[in-house]
Amino acid sequence: MTPSARIQAAIELLDAIIASARDGGPAADTLIARYFKDRRYAGSRDRRAVRDHVYRAIRRAAERPDDGRMAMVGLARDLPEIAALFDGSAHAPAPIAPGEQGAAPGAVPGWLMPLLAAPVEQDALLGRAPVDLRVNALKGTPADFAALLPDADPIAGLAQGRRLPEGFPIEQNPAWKQGLVEVQDAGSQFIVQACGAQPGMTVVDMCAGAGGKTLALAAAMAGKGMLIAADTIRSRLARLGPRAERAGATFIETLLLDQSHETRALDSLKGQADIVLVDAPCSGTGTWRRNPEARWRLTPERLDRLVAEQARILDFAAPLLAPDGVLLYATCALTDREGRDQADAFLARHAGWVADPIDLPVGRRHGAGLLLTPGHDGSDGFYFARLKRGT
Known part of the structure; x- marks a missing residue:
């Protein structure tokens, strides 16, 4: 592929990513893999270059552009070497017209900016994440x-x-x-550390997904006790089996829940758990370093639904705890609605429950829990709080 053809390929991919973000389709990485699977002529250098163009354009634009060309024109406005590749040659994009609108630069969508927790360093949200x-x-x-x-x-x-x-x-x-x-991101590891799991305990990972935190809990428990990974999505939970086998954590039990009827499967655990981890579905605002196109997927309406779902999960998780058990609420989100306000609302709804202080060498105290941010802590962004019945 010529350098100009790589720009055109990036535009085509961005068109697909923008449409997918609008319609709730596959993530950018999935779409990029599919694109090149059908284009065997693209060599490894071509794939790396196109992927780099795509993600530079995504990271630059907080608001979802109208189309892929708008996203790339925005990038070209900052980089003359990119602008020169809009040359109209074979397999290349047409030249940029005078006054052609490109995507505006920004880190956070305008509607979301006032909802972020006050200590968040917005420029750090889009930095390149290390491999933790x-x-x-x-x-x-x-x-x-x-x-x-x-x-x-x-x-x-x-x-x-x-x-x-x-x-x-x-x-x-x-x-x-x-x-x-x-x-596993450092922030995620600190969340598991805050749980305080020990060998012999009964621990429930309520929103286990593919089981990253479940595996960390298994290691903290030294393979001893009862560890249940629960989720409502079968395909995610199915990924835990091979991971647990490779990690030597075969004592993990999985529990598929029926969404909106979770208590049916959880009834036998009431009052039994030493720890319940609720790593709730969230906006993912803390993971933008890894998934920058998530900014294009989030809407005020979707945030409303997530906040309601988080509260619902907390309410059916709480009865599972033994009298001295710990409910660890966590989200990879940096909005106060999903973090500080959600924990405060739980305490207001549940008389006799209190926030249990978290003693970790990272984060900043924020309401009932801790806030970790990329700028302050070098990890993904997380909010988490330890909640328990008062004595």
Whole structure:
């Protein structure tokens, strides 16, 4: 592909990504993979260059552009070398017309900006995220990992945490193939640390998804006790089985829930759990470094639905706890509606419940819990709070 043809390919991909964001379709990575599967003529350099163009355009535009050309023209306004490739040659985009509108630059959609927690450093939300790892204590020690990847940096406050540069191909390394490490953002690891799971406990990961935090809980429990990974989406939960096998966490039980009727499957657990982790569905505003097109998917209406769903999940999760149990509420979101306000609303609805202070070397106290942000903590953005019945 010529350099100009790569720009045209990026425009075509951006058209698909914009349409998918508008209609709730597949993520950008999925669409990029499909695009090149049908275009075998594109070499590895072509794929890397096109992908880079696509993500630079996505990161630059907070508001969803009308189409892919608008997104790329916006990028070209900043970069003359890109603008020169709009040359109208074969397989290239037409020249940029005088006064042609490009996507406006920005980090946060205008409607969302006043809803972000006040300490959030907006420019840091779109930086490149490193590859954070958790050494799997069920398979080995940090020393075992260091023998395979000696250049990984430790993550302060996480004995099992290690960090590699953005884009490092960890899945090609023996440490990953042997189950010695899992890819897991530092913020996510701190959430598991805040749970305080110990061997022999009964722990429920209520919104387990593919089980990243479930596997970390399994390691903290040393494979002993009862650990239940619950979710309403079968396809996500199915991904946990192979991951648990590789990690040596075969004692995990999975529980498929019927959405809106979750209590039917959870009834036998009432009053039994030492820890319930509710890593609730959320806006994902804390993960924009990894998923920048998520800004184009979020709407005020969708945020309303998410906030209502978070409250509903908290309310049916709370009865599962033993009298001295801990409800750990977490979201990878940086809006106060999903974080501070959601935790405060739970405490207001549930008489006798209190916020249990979290003692971690990261984050900032924010309402009942802690706020982690990319700018302050070098992790994805998270809000989490420990909630329990008062004594």
